[in-house]
Amino acid sequence: MVELAFWILALIMVGAALAVVLLRDVFRAALLLILCFFTIAGIYITLNADFLAAVQVLIYAGAIGILLIFAIMLTRNVKEGNPFGKLKISAFLVSLLVFATIVGVVVSTDWATVTGVSQGVEVPVGSGTTGSIATALFDQSKGFVLPFEIASVVLLAALIGAIVLVRNRR
């Protein structure tokens, strides 16, 4: 069941990502990118990451998708479209090389996986991962409290920086 869902989601995801790269219309590319974000949320659900799936839909498909569409509407040049640059061939070769390297490493590594354990063992039925993630983030001894606080400062700085950058100076 999970395997079937994985293959359907993976096919839609890779197709949408290829369309984002290959389409000439930037606006359609952005809409397909949002579809891609939704399928990634589905992939998270097949990995028992329900909280992350919700975050993915809210932040990526919602916030970042709308932000990208706003930026495209403000800067779109319809007749120029979304062309490839001078590096088309060499970029293809580089990304093919990166892909081959990653696949080679993934296949040749002996991963210490949880073999023989089926889905839903680490999460008690009906509870979800939200509580466990909260424990992992805010635990007194081995949590991520300081990075969490720094992340809020990063967001504040990005917010102020974005306002300063697009403010009309005249």
Add this chain to the structure above:
Amino acid sequence: MHFGLEHYLILSAVMFSIGLYGALAKRNAVAILMCIEIMLNAVNIALVAFSRYLLPDHVLLTGQVFAIFIITVAAAEAAVGLAIIIAIYQSRQSVDVEQADSMKG
């Protein structure tokens, strides 16, 4: 090979390579930013898959915590990146990265 971690990692590699190709080959700055988002999402898939399948982490959920931080930084990056792109558009009426070369020596 039975269904497991490798499938997710190879899916992540496919997405990362597509994003890398787009980020290197495109000329529209917004399209480059979209391809960078695809790359960040590919990394997130790998992290969540590690969190689900690798032995010590599938109770600790550190991979999912890392994915949350990456989503946070990606949101900040998208906001600042799009602000820079709009600022460039305001000054030179174009988002073509091959024309934005005033710092070229």
